[in-house]
Amino acid sequence: MILFLYASILAASFALVTCFGEAIGTGKWMVHNIEDLPDNEQYMFRPKCRRNKLNRTHDCFRCELDLEFDIDNSYGLYIDVEKKVDGGYKPYMKMEYECLCCLLKEKMKDNFEKALTLAEIDPPDCPIPKGSYIIKDFVFDYSELEKTGVYGMFLAMTYVTNRTTENRLGGLKMNLEFDRFGSDDD
Numbered sequence: 001m002i003l004f005l006y007a008s009i010l011a012a013s014f015a016l017v018t019c020f021g022e023a024i025g026t027g028k029w030m031v032h033n034i035e036d037l038p039d040n041e042q043y044m045f046r047p048k049c050r051r052n053k054l055n056r057t058h059d060c061f062r063c064e065l066d067l068e069f070d071i072d073n074s075y076g077l078y079i080d081v082e083k084k085v086d087g088g089y090k091p092y093m094k095m096e097y098e099c100l101c102c103l104l105k106e107k108m109k110d111n112f113e114k115a116l117t118l119a120e121i122d123p124p125d126c127p128i129p130k131g132s133y134i135i136k137d138f139v140f141d142y143s144e145l146e147k148t149g150v151y152g153m154f155l156a157m158t159y160v161t162n163r164t165t166e167n168r169l170g171g172l173k174m175n176l177e178f179d180r181f182g183s184d185d186d
Contacts, residue, residue, distance in 0.1 A: 023151045026181055029142050031059060033175040037157060043170025044068050045160045059140045065133050069169075072127035075100045076161040078168060084153035092154070098163060101126035111144070149178040 034049045049063040077097040082089035097103045104112045105126070116124035119133040154176045159168040 024149065025151065026147050027149060027151060027179050028057075028147070028181060029145045029149070030177045030179065031140075031174060032153075032177060035173045037159075037171055037173050040170070043168070045170030047170075047172060049172060054139065057142060059142075061135070061138045061140055063133075063135045063138070067128065067130045067133065070127045070129050071100065071160070073099050073101050074163050075169075076163050077103060078159045078161045080157040080159075082155040083150075084155070089155045096161075100160060101128075108144070114138070151178055151180060153177050 031051055034051055036046065036048075037043065040046055045065075045067070047063055047065040049061055052060045052062070054060050077095075077100045079095045081092045081095070083092040113124040115135055115138055116128070118135045118138055121128060121133070156174045156176060157171070158174065159171040161168055
C-alpha cells in the first residue's frame with residue numbers, strides 16, 4: 001500500500017544521511033522502479049504498486065493491497081539496502097524501525113492522512129484495519145524528503161515486520177536514487 005511505500009522511501013532517505021566515508025551532500029530523491037519481492041507468493045503482505053511520472057518533481061502512485069491483519073503499533077519496518085558500485089549492487093546497510101505507524105505519523109503526518117483518506121479508511125489513523133484497499137492518484141512530492149544524503153543508486157528490499165513473532169510479512173523491492181541538485185533534469 002502507498003503508506004508502506006512512502007515509509008520505505010522516507011526511512012531510507014533519513015538513514016542514508018549519516019553514512020561516513022561516502023559522498024554526502026544536498027540533492028533530491030527519486031524512485032526509479034517498484035517491484036514485488038523475490039518469492040513474493042510466500043508472504044502474506046503483498047502490495048501491488050505502480051509509479052507514473054507526472055513531472056520532474058512529482059510521481060503519482062497507485063497501490064492495491066488485500067490486508068489480512070490489522071496494522072497497529074506491533075508492526076515495524078525492516079529495510080535491506082544495497083548500493084550500486086562498480087560491478088553491481090553490493091550490501092550497504094540494514095535498517096529497522098520498531099513501529100511502522102509511529103514512523104508514518106511522525107515523519108509524514110499529512111501524506112499519511114491523505115493516503116488513508118484515499119483508501120477510504122475513516123478515521124485516517126492507525127490501527128489500519130484488515131481489508132482490501134486501493135489508493136489511486138497519490139501524488140508523491142519528493143521535496144518533502146531529506147535534502148541531504150549519500151549520493152548514488154540504491155536497491156531497497158522493504159518488509160513489514162511483526163515484532164511479536166519477528167517475522168517478515170512481505171513488502172516491496174525499490175530502486176531509488178539520491179542525486180545532486182542541478183543534475184540531469186533540474
